[in-house]
Amino acid sequence: MVVKIFIWALFLKLAFSANDDFTYNGFNNASLLSLDGLAALSSDGLLKLTNVSRHAPGHAFFSLPLQFKKSAADSVISFSTTFVFAIVPEYPTFGGAGFTFVISPSKNLSYASPNYFLGLFNMTDNGKPYNHILAVEFDTSRSPEAHDVDNNHVGIDINSLISNQSLPAAFRSDADGQLKNLSLSSGEPIQVWIEYDGLGMQLNVTLSPLWMPKPKHALLSLTVNLSSILLEHMYVGFSASTGLAYSYYYILGWSFKMDGKIPELNLSSLPPLPQTPTSFKKSKALSIWLPLALSVFVLMAAAIVMLIMVRRKRFSELQEDWEIDFASHRFSYKKLYKATRGFKDKYLLGVGGFGRVYRGVLPASKVEVAVKRISHESRQGVREFVAEIVSLGRLRHRNLVQLLGYCRRKGELILVYEYMPNGSLDSFLFSEGKQTLDWGCRFWIIKGVASGLLYLHEDWDQVVIHRDIKASNVLLDSDMNGRLSDFGLAKLYNHGAAPQTTNVVGTVGFLAPELVRTCKFTTSSDVFAFGAFLLEVACGRRAIEANEQGMEQVLVDWVFAHWRMGKIIETKDPKLGEDYVVEELDLVLKLGLFCSHPLPSARPSMRQVTQFLNGDVPLPPLLPYQHHFDCMQKL
Template identity: 45%
Template sequence: MAKTLCSLGILLFFCSLFLKSETSHFVYNGFNGSNIVLDGYARIKDKALKLTDRSKNVIGRAFYRSQIPMSGNSSPNAISFSTHFVFQIVPSDTNRGGYGFAFILSPSTQLSGDGGQFLGVVNPSNDGNSSNHLFMVEFDTVSGHNQKSDRYGNHIGININGLNSIYSESASYYNGLTQRKEDIDLEDENPIQAWIDYDGLAVNVTVAPFPTISKPIKPLLSLPINLSKVMKDFMFAGFSASTGKRASSHYILGWSFKLNGIADPLDVSQISAIPAEKSSSSQNKLKRALITTFSVVLFLLVLALISIFTYRKVMKFEVLEDWELDCPHRFQYKDLYVATKRFNESEIIGVGGFGTVYKGVLQATGAQVAVKKITSNDTLKGTREFAAEIESLGRLRHKNLVNLQGWCKYKRNLLLVYDYVPNGSLHSLLYSSMGTVLSWEQRFNIIKGVASGLLYLHEEWEKVVIHRDVKSSNVLIDRDMNARLGDFGLARLYDHGQNSHTTNVVGTIGYIAPELTRTGKASKGTDVFAYGILLLEIACGRAPVTYEPDRNAILVDRILDCIQTGNILNAVDSKLNSTYAIEEMELVLGLGLLCSHRKPESRPTMKEVIRYLNRDEILPVFDKLNSVGSKRADLIRSRFMALGLADDSIVTTSSIPSSSAGEMSTSSFEISGR
């Protein structure tokens, strides 16, 4: 038995050595049949790894398929590594290209990076986050990140977790004979070789023309750094490139990688430069000459065809208006018609005040989308609401907001195309009759997600966005149970430092701040009020207003009754079966009441809300509060009263004049004052 166990142990030991060797050492003198994961535009062409072509606004990524063990057992530092690769950048034949590419070590092959200057690695919301655990060396051909305008770049930089280089130099190399620094153009359409070496103490980056110059003795970049806190135990190695308004083809022609040693040299005889991508100007001249010649003969026929085509075009499509010019991708109506099975009722996933939402599958890509078809008896009103949502959501990008993919305006049909969010709305999950119960952990995560999205709208985007309809049915839950705030049909935008000029009352009963009924002016504070009601709804599992005769009609009244009787936790959703963190629950209930205070000046900002939720600051109700049973309850009640939260200071929906009810439903939309 002992011999058997010993033999099995030896076998496992050698297997682990084999697997580690396979994942920590590889050489590709061409990529046909290689063990590479491709993402986005990336593809294998003529033995080369082509990350992008000269199309605008594309992203291409490629990773070695297996994870690489990046931590050593005998040292706190990250394990050493070395990589050698040959690349070639072919710019547009009309001007300088863009935007370059990066070698990256990442804990995942699934990156949420944007194109252009972000190189497909990160986006504005996660750029620089320490949780990214990214190491990258960028070969940048257009500088401009965090600068006012793009300009000629041609530099190489070492980056940690984002696009800001901690060390960079203009692309160059040290001549082996003279040790003079020679410039090298990353976009001169000739292959260039690069070496990246890390010995556990410093990163060295070296470049040189390929294949005429061997590896220079002196590196271009040498940065003392400890990567053990950056890299996780297992990482993926690969490349990412992107284009934007400018475009280049980005190729990797050969690649070798090795842990704890020097990467093997590449076989020059097996690596070939990509032939120059010829301009088609001469072909275009020939085509124009042929067209001109034939047009003389076919003039009358062509004129007739143009007339017919123009007539049908005018009849089929409406003229683009000013607001349409800066909007995101415009879909063809026929594609959305097919995607939603002719807007079949079986595909309906939601119905709101301004339209019906259908699930769709785009034939071209197979991607699932949500298509909102706006309906309105007032065509002008519907068009304005449509424009409002495109203008706001169309340019917003945040992980806790619903992403608008594009739009379509066809005759009297107004359509918006979003990412498909599979788990539906928070409202449907809270009040599900299918036995589904959101856990407290999931609810608290949703609360923090909505707060993060509102903070972005109020403080972090280029303009202030007032959502004006924060409620549970407008919070969608994605595949990972994260919250994404959507439905921006009532949103208003204005510049930071200015006040909103909105003068009409809109929203949903139960979430409308009391000052709206007096002034009609929406503000950050009115969004905070609605967010506070949402907190109470999530914690208590009850709608803001109910119509059951044996229960308190107003949710806030129910909570205040519980405070008066000495235990605020009696208001908590019974479906949780007391399975929740008491301090978190008290925090959410107290914060919900504070956010829904009748006095706008007494409400916190969303920045303060985030600090309370992250425990960076203590909510005034709970400051210096011990955890002794009845004494704690008495202290909480007295502090609520001291803050004006446990008497008649909370103005609930029951105090709103009934004559205003019609003006405050989600169907009351007016564009004036935007």
């Protein structure tokens, strides 16, 4: 028995030391690969990280751990990898959530969330040093939560979905030294080289189209000591994620080497990508052209019958007897189909966590609307869900985007809203090149959103908790009035009743700290988010973003630190210049801290907030001992 154990231990040691490099020119008969989630191997030898499933991750790892340090106290050994990938999106204009090359202490990432978390992290561990994760992301969607530079970028991520360094996808030409753009989601193969110099502590990421020699200059070059990030033994592989829109992520070949020259891939041996729908249709048309010519009259007759059937199916709806009570709030699918020109991509306003939003014009009235298509998976039942939507449709306030009605088809719910021509507030605050807002406009928007929230909390028939207040959910009408929108997460309950425990949803940086403990959203948790929103508008910064050291900086704590030093005005948005009212700016910054207090009992109500903003009541002084970190200990 002792001899068997010794032999097994010796085998593992030899296996770990022998497998410090490997090469896959395609994945036919691939050994030592560990797959989970959506990841799978195709019969053609492709490694597929995702499929048509939405909101799900996929992982593929080399099965054996590799030795990145000689001992726990040593520096990280040099390593390099190259692989060829291709991304084929569901929609040409919208990519999936992205994929990464990842080095992880474990192959088990089942705890990780999909969507913009890339199948690497979740809401609680994102940014934590105990993750010990190094990843290079290839992302074709722009997530505000991840502070993405655009919807076609490459980034180096260390323990967080917020990249330490990120640039639009490109390669530098050796001929003229100019950057040439690369479209990650073009469906064409792209080769990547990722190299770490253990002595110089330099991490380089280089891209180029397939068959082009490796460029001399890297796209990303980051000086970083990985000794505290990578452990002695780590796993290497890929992680991918789908969101509301999905993409196929293919790996055609992969080579890895510890401490030495990386084995080159045999590009001519790589498996071909699946035939695209367009090319398939062309080749099929050529192969059946003659039979079609001989039977054209029969096919024309069949096509007419089919057209009638498809037209009926296209505009089919679900409508039950109980919906008679909601008839005045219901739109026909045919009307919405015509309003959006068949939900064409050119009328797509955006893709969010809960659906695609299209711009439309109602045929009869010529009224512009925003039409949101979402999958309906409500646990409370269709009838209760529609009743709640119709109740929200009765909201009437000048600072709320009005929900005009709904339509229902099978598992799909379609919501119709007022159209806001000036888009979202965050595009004015954070988008490069877009005209900024002066202080007068910002202060007007703030007071408008506060008025809308007061209506939701106290002045309507029921209490409405919005649960997702942030600049991206504030839309601007033609007169630049702020309108609170997106009630997809809203909860209703009667005045005087206690809110129910529910899943914690929302956006990191706007979630009140007590939600982790109680899971109960209240008007006070809305006030906390409103406080973070105030600081977003006044400072021109996101609720969480990377500081100069590449670490996550919480906006509330950053402003609080400046207030304690007596320099709170220095946190203002630099784009404001000197054109602002000092008293108003000072009020908004301090009110943001007041609303974002860690203790719910210390936050004001929205009625008090509007009184402060209107100058009816002076803002109470902040006390020096009310430090956010100190107060967190009381929760």
